[in-house]
Amino acid sequence: MVRRETIAAVATPPGRGGIGVVRMSGSDLADVAEQFVGRVPVAREALLADFLDADGGAIDQGLVLFFPAPHSLTGEDVIELQGHGGPVVMDRLLNRACELGARIARPGEFTERAFLNDKIDLAQAEAVADLIDSASKRAAQSAMRSLGGEFSGRVAEIDRAVLDLRVYLEAAIDFAEEEIDFLAESDVVERLAGVETAIDRLLAESARGEALRQGLDVVIAGPPNVGKSSLLNRLLAENRAIVTDIPGTTRDLLSADLEIEGVPIRLTDTAGMRVGGDPVETIGVDRARSAVARADLVLVVEDASVDGDASALDIPAGRRLVVRNKIDLTGGSPGRSGEGVNICALNGDGVDALRLAIAEIAGAAPGEGAYLARKRHIEALTAARRYTAVARTRAGEGFGDLAAEELRQVQDRLGAIVGATSVDDLLGEIFASFCVGK
Numbered sequence: 257m258v259r260r261e262t263i264a265a266v267a268t269p270p271g272r273g274g275i276g277v278v279r280m281s282g283s284d285l286a287d288v289a290e291q292f293v294g295r296v297p298v299a300r301e302a303l304l305a306d307f308l309d310a311d312g313g314a315i316d317q318g319l320v321l322f323f324p325a326p327h328s329l330t331g332e333d334v335i336e337l338q339g340h341g342g343p344v345v346m347d348r349l350l351n352r353a354c355e356l357g358a359r360i361a362r363p364g365e366f367t368e369r370a371f372l373n374d375k376i377d378l379a380q381a382e383a384v385a386d387l388i389d390s391a392s393k394r395a396a397q398s399a400m401r402s403l404g405g406e407f408s409g410r411v412a413e414i415d416r417a418v419l420d421l422r423v424y425l426e427a428a429i430d431f432a433e434e435e436i437d438f439l440a441e442s443d444v445v446e447r448l449a450g451v452e453t454a455i456d457r458l459l460a461e462s463a464r465g466e467a468l469r470q471g472l473d474v475v476i477a478g479p480p481n482v483g484k485s486s487l488l489n490r491l492l493a494e495n496r497a498i499v500t501d502i503p504g505t506t507r508d509l510l511s512a513d514l515e516i517e518g519v520p521i522r523l524t525d526t527a528g529m530r531v532g533g534d535p536v537e538t539i540g541v542d543r544a545r546s547a548v549a550r551a552d553l554v555l556v557v558e559d560a561s562v563d564g565d566a567s568a569l570d571i572p573a574g575r576r577l578v579v580r581n582k583i584d585l586t587g588g589s590p591g592r593s594g595e596g597v598n599i600c601a602l603n604g605d606g607v608d609a610l611r612l613a614i615a616e617i618a619g620a621a622p623g624e625g626a627y628l629a630r631k632r633h634i635e636a637l638t639a640a641r642r643y644t645a646v647a648r649t650r651a652g653e654g655f656g657d658l659a660a661e662e663l664r665q666v667q668d669r670l671g672a673i674v675g676a677t678s679v680d681d682l683l684g685e686i687f688a689s690f691c692v693g694k
């Protein structure tokens with residue numbers, strides 16, 4: 257294994273806590289452990305010890321764990337000191353680690369070493385950060401599935417199928433005269449179609465995961481007095497926004513976070529859109545317009561009891577959901593209706609249907625599996641899908657060599673997901689977004 261510098265970091269969050277953890281990773285740390293706690297701890301057994309400074313005085317007392325390579329988080333020797341969680345103690349332990357030859361770790365460097373030493377692949381490394389950053393239970397569950405290697409396993413399965421086909425096609429090239437027959441008689445084209453289907457399925461599950469990771473920016477907009485603020489309060493189950501029967505009540509943007517079917521949502525109430533209000537209201541309407549422009553999804557609220565058309569807002573269909581409010585006044589039935597949802601913000605009728613509609617647009621229908629994939633995974637899968645389609649066309653036309661070349665591209669893209677074919681600057685970018693000590 258490559259020898260790398262010894263690194264150290266406080267792995268617990270800054271501030272005071274019951275326990276604070278200092279972690280070190282490097283080659284041959286048995287000596288360091290001995291100097292730190294007076295003897296070499298038995299591998300993977302908790303040892304209660306004094307953590308010693310250079311003069312043999314105790315900095316702190318706590319548990320030390322020694323994980324000799326290769327059976328450790330990073331694949332190197334790892335020492336973990338669990339001391340009392342105070343900033344001064346942690347600082348002194350970290351200084352002592354540096355005296356003993358360590359340097360302070362960069363963010364994500366422990367996970368990066370785990371990747372470099374083949375403990376985990378790149379998609380799993382990213383899942384570590386995503387699990388820590390998860391904003392909802394569903395997101396955390398999806399990150400765990402990726403971390404456990406399920407996502408990478410699916411990628412590997414597709415990669416194997418592509419490799420088999422490549423080997424077959426390359427072999428066919430060697431028998432150039434018979435190539436056409438070779439292709440015609442085999443089921444290469446069908447097998448390529450099967451690869452496309454497998455990529456499509458994985459893409460769909462990854463897209464759901466992307467929504468879970470990023471969350472959704474949902475903006476409530478529409479004319480004054482239609483019940484926008486009432487809807488925000490209803491969805492939050494809390495009287496957050498001021499509601500009155502005076503049109504133009506809401507002036508500024510008001511945002512709150514909530515979770516719908518496991519999807520983290522940032523919900524924003526806006527001023528009712530109309531012209532001719534006072535200067536404050538006009539500024540509010542401007543802000544509402546920019547919020548609408550930025551939103552992933554706009555809930556366009558209408559008053560069902562008055563004729564009117566909120567389509568003046570001019571939002572593309574994929575980002576818009578029409579909500580007809582105040583159906584208590586019209587006797588309309590709550591729930592989905594055509595492209596929109598009928599509700600009563602006052603008594604909550606139809607609001608569950610609205611929640612489901614939002615979750616569906618977010619791509620998170622209840623109970624469906626998802627992988628907490630990242631944009632880069634989705635892009636790689638999409639590219640792989642494109643090259644597979646071209647390969648299928650080429651194979652269909654009898655050009656085995658050209659098809660094989662396309663499949664090489666497919667494998668490159670799949671390899672980039674798990675880090676088999678990744679480049680250094682990509683690694684830098686991925687690990688820099690981690691917290692220190694991870």
Ligand SMILES: Nc1nc2c(ncn2[C@@H]2O[C@H](COP(=O)(O)OP(=O)(O)OP(=O)(O)O)[C@@H](O)[C@H]2O)c(=O)[nH]1
Binds near residue numbers: 500
């Ligand atoms: N009957 C009935 N009244 C409602 C309903 N939803 C809201 N209202 C009433 O409609 C009036 C306006 O509600 P708001 O929530 O302040 O409306 P808004 O769209 O935020 O208004 P602006 O902030 O002025 O743009 C209030 O008197 C609410 O009580 C509903 O479902 N049924």
Ligand SMILES: [Mg+2]
Binds near residue numbers: 484485497527
């Ligand atoms: Mg309002």
